Amino acid sequence: MDEVYVIYWSSTGNTQAMAEAIGEGIAEAGKKAAVLEVAAADVSMLENQKGFALGASAMGAEELDGEMDNFVTEVETFANGKTIALFGSYDWGDGEWMRQWVSRMEEAGAVVLNGEGCIANLAPDEEAIQACKTLGAELAKI
Numbered sequence: 001m002d003e004v005y006v007i008y009w010s011s012t013g014n015t016q017a018m019a020e021a022i023g024e025g026i027a028e029a030g031k032k033a034a035v036l037e038v039a040a041a042d043v044s045m046l047e048n049q050k051g052f053a054l055g056a057s058a059m060g061a062e063e064l065d066g067e068m069d070n071f072v073t074e075v076e077t078f079a080n081g082k083t084i085a086l087f088g089s090y091d092w093g094d095g096e097w098m099r100q101w102v103s104r105m106e107e108a109g110a111v112v113l114n115g116e117g118c119i120a121n122l123a124p125d126e127e128a129i130q131a132c133k134t135l136g137a138e139l140a141k142i
C-alpha cells in the first residue's frame with residue numbers, strides 16, 4: 001500500500017490525537033498516511049486497500065457515533081479479507097464499545113490488527129501515543 005488511510009471520528013480531539021500518532025507511525029515506516037475525519041472520507045477510498053485504520057470514541061452507551069456507525073456499515077460490505085486497525089478513546093466504560101466493534105469487523109470477515117482495538121482513556125498519554133505509532137508502523141507493513 002502506497003497510501004495508508006486513517007479515518008476517524010472525534011468529538012473533543014482525543015481520538016484525533018490517536019489518529020495523528022498512527023499517521024506518524026505510518027510515515028516513520030516509510031509510507032504515506034492519509035489521516036481524515038470520517039466527514040471528509042468516502043468508503044470508496046478503502047475498497048481497494050489491503051488494510052486501513054478506523055477510529056472513533058465511545059459514545060451513546062458504548063456505541064459508535066451515528067456518522068461513524070453508518071460508515072462502518074458500508075465498510076462491512078467489503079471488509080472480508082481486509083486488515084483493519086481499530087482505535088479510539090473512552091472515559092468511564094471498560095472498552096465495551098471497542099470489543100463490540102472488533103467483533104463486528106471480524107464477523108464481516110476482516111482481520112483486526114493485533115486482534116484487539118488500541119484504546120486510550122481520555123486524552124492519550126505518552127504510552128498510548130507510542131502504541132498508536134507502533135500500530136501505524138504495523139499497518140504500513142501489511
Ligand SMILES: Cc1cc2nc3c(=O)[nH]c(=O)nc-3n(C[C@H](O)[C@H](O)[C@H](O)COP(=O)(O)O)c2cc1C
Nearest residue numbers: 010011012013014015057059060062090091092093
Ligand atoms: C454523549 C457522550 C457519550 C459517551 N459515552 C461513553 C461511553 O459509553 N463509554 C465511555 O467509556 N465513554 C463515553 N464517553 C466519553 C468519551 O468517549 C470520552 O470523553 C472520549 O475521550 C472522547 O474522545 P473524542 O474526543 O475522540 O471524541 C461519552 C461522551 C459523551 C460526550
